[in-house]
Amino acid sequence: QVQLVQSGAEVKKPGASVKVSCKVSGHTLTELFVHWVRQAPGEGLEWMGGFHPEDGETIYAQKLRGRVTMTEDTSTDTAYMTLSSLRSADTAMYYCATEAAGKFDYWGQGTLVTVSS
Amino acid sequence: SYVLTQPPSVSVAPGKTARITCGGNNIATKSVHWYQQKPGQAPVLVIFFDSDRPSGIPERFSASNSGNTATLTVSRVEAGDEADYYCQVWDSSGDPWVFGGGTKLAVL
Numbered sequence: 750q751v752q753l754v755q756s757g758a759e760v761k762k763p764g765a766s767v768k769v770s771c772k773v774s775g776h777t778l779t780e781l782f783v784h785w786v787r788q789a790p791g792e793g794l795e796w797m798g799g800f801h802p803e804d805g806e807t808i809y810a811q812k813l814r815g816r817v818t819m820t821e822d823t824s825t826d827t828a829y830m831t832l833s834s835l836r837s838a839d840t841a842m843y844y845c846a847t848e849a850a851g852k853f854d855y856w857g858q859g860t861l862v863t864v865s866s
Numbered sequence: 867s868y869v870l871t872q873p874p875s876v877s878v879a880p881g882k883t884a885r886i887t888c889g890g891n892n893i894a895t896k897s898v899h900w901y902q903q904k905p906g907q908a909p910v911l912v913i914f915f916d917s918d919r920p921s922g923i924p925e926r927f928s929a930s931n932s933g934n935t936a937t938l939t940v941s942r943v944e945a946g947d948e949a950d951y952y953c954q955v956w957d958s959s960g961d962p963w964v965f966g967g968g969t970k971l972a973v974l
Contacts, residue, residue: 784963786909786965793952793965793966793967793968794901794903794909794954794965794968795965796961796963796964796965799963801962808962810961811867811960811961844908844909846909848963850897850915851897851899851955851956851963852897852899852911852914852915852954853899853901853909853911853954854920856908856909856910858908859908
């Protein structure tokens with residue numbers, strides 16, 4: 750059984766960056782495709798990015814390109830999502846999830862990122 | 867980018883059947899996945915590949931996909947089924963992984 754455990758809540762000022770971690774257990778990170786999905790308060794789910802098997806690389810949602818970076822440390826089975834130039838609209842719960850055959854099978858518990866001056 | 871359209875809310879009495887739709891252009895040509903999200907919790911996959919259920923998901927949850935509409939059906943609805951439900955597909959244009967706007971299932 751795959752488990753994803755995310756880092757704790759963050760409060761950031763506008764213009765700053767945030768780095769959220771997602772520790773995988775039950776499988777090694779090399780066996781999984783980790784994606785990131787966010788949810789603004791009271792809003793729906795928004796895909797942010799993840800590994801695209803057909804392209805063979807990590808791809809990002811068009812609206813976030815240039816501000817988001819997703820990396821992995823296979824030595825610790827931990828995935829990371831960094832979002833820069835934060836603005837109030839980035840206030841959201843951020844989830845990591847494993848992707849397989851187009852669906853998201855396992856989800857982390859979420860990390861609340863609050864952007865406020 | 868591909869667009870998925872869901873009704874904002876659906877209401878149903880306990881014991882009855884709830885149907886939540888997900889509209890998209892020729893959605894029948896895509897695999898549709900459904901997630902349940904209860905307040906304060908992460909989403910949970912309840913249906914994948916149009917109509918398959920992960921282990922541990924009750925048989926009361928079923929789904930179909932035809933034409934321009936996919937439908938999640940919850941039979942013999944219980945109070946514990948009250949949640950937001952999201953459909954999701956993979957599409958080759960624009961952002962590949964796409965979610966519907968979500969539907970709040972209210973149990974009266």
